[in-house]
Amino acid sequence: MFSSYKGLPRTAWIIFSGTIVNRLGFMVVPFLVYYLGSRGVSTSHVTYVLGCLGVGTLVGPLLSGLLADHWGRRSTMVTGLLGTAVSHGLLFAAPNLVTLALAAATLSVCGTMVSPSANALLAESVDAERRRNAFSLVYWAVNIGSAGSGILGGFLAARGYWLLFVVDGTTSVVFAVIAASLLPAGKGSGPSTAAKGGGGYGVVLRDPLMRALLPLFGITLAIYSLTEAGLPLAIRDDGLSPKVLGLMATLNAVLVVILQPIATTVLAKARPLVVYVFAAGLIALGVALTGLADDVWSYGGTVAVWSLGEAAIGGIHSATIQSIAPDHARGRYQGAFQWLWGTSRFVALTAGTAVYAHVGPAFLWWFCAAAGLVAPLGVLALGPAIERRTAEAQKEKEEETVVAAAD
Secondary structure (H helix, E strand, O other): OOHHHOOOOHHHHHHHHHHHHHHHOOOOOOOHHHHHHHOOOOHHHHHHHHHHHHHHHHHHHHHHHHHHHHOOHHHHHHHHHHHHHHHHHHHHHOOOHHHHHHHHHHHHHHHOOHHHHHHHHHHHHOOHHHHHHHHHHHHHHHHHHHHHHHHHHHHHHOOOHHHHHHHHHHHHHHHHHHHHHHOOOOOOOOHHHHOOOOOOOHHHHOOHHHHHHHHHHHHHHHHHHOOOOHHHHHHHHOOOOHHHHHHHHHHHHHHHHHHHHHHHHHOOOOOHHHHHHHHHHHHHHHHHHHHHOOOHHHHHHHHHHHHHHHHHHOOHHHHHHHHHOOHHHHHHHHHHHHHHHHHHHHHHHHHHHHHHHHOOHHHHHHHHHHHHHHHHHHHHHOHHHHHHHHHHHHHHHHHHHHHHHHO
């Protein structure tokens, strides 16, 4: 069951452990609406705070990518984690709407700085053929932690929202200490190295393979994000209680935690992009089938389908991005991908709900079925170019190793 994770380097397991700790404490954002209500913030004003939270998720990844390449992977991780801990304190102590919004934006900027730098560091620690397994391991850690935080968060919230802030801030500090004391600084640190091909995101934008790949990835990510928007609306419109939505979230978490290591092991010898087409197709099919569900059992069936796809796809996005990223720009390539994920989620939550409400649910679900099956085939068509880039990077790395050994 866990054979695909055997032999991964120490760095991967440190990031895995730290991610579980950090995600176990991820409680404030899921319960933020309830906390703001307890502070007397009206529903109309809550949208301003959530809007600032959303803006921060678009800024943080890009900032992280730049800092990771210029300043260092580990330093960026630690800064993001400590900034997250401080931001929780600022959010809890904020005296009015303006400071609440600013604190929310700071929290999301710092929180989303961690993943791009961690993933760049992870990619450097493993060979190209094992990156998929390494990223799958970390994605599994996210799901393990998230499943635990959902249960623990509800328990603590009933006893006082301040406990959520304490736990969330503490776990961020713990991960920061783990990262600072146990993780390597990472390769490619320093302005001179990062500036190869330009110091900003031009190195990403000038890459034709990235320009083709990111939009195709974005379609699948947006469809997956509809599980946060379209699914709740469908359950509500069928007259089912909020408890059903909670049950679906629990079902998804349990299935992914159980199935992901199994899927990674079973599919280990298959070409990653073939697995991607299969998994992305399952996600699209499962989300599209939401349009046919009308009771707890049928909704559970659709959730099972896209959860299986989520378990199988874990780690492939980031592994693919890192396989085509040059060493000096790994942070920016990962930052661009994390920005895409945030943007796709934003589109799903805004445009997706607008289409559901004004054009009709049927149109949304049919779009998921069509676009969600075509986009992965587009990724598969890019396979030869991705494999050539990966082989070139591996050859260059081997040559550098030989030269270093000779010196």
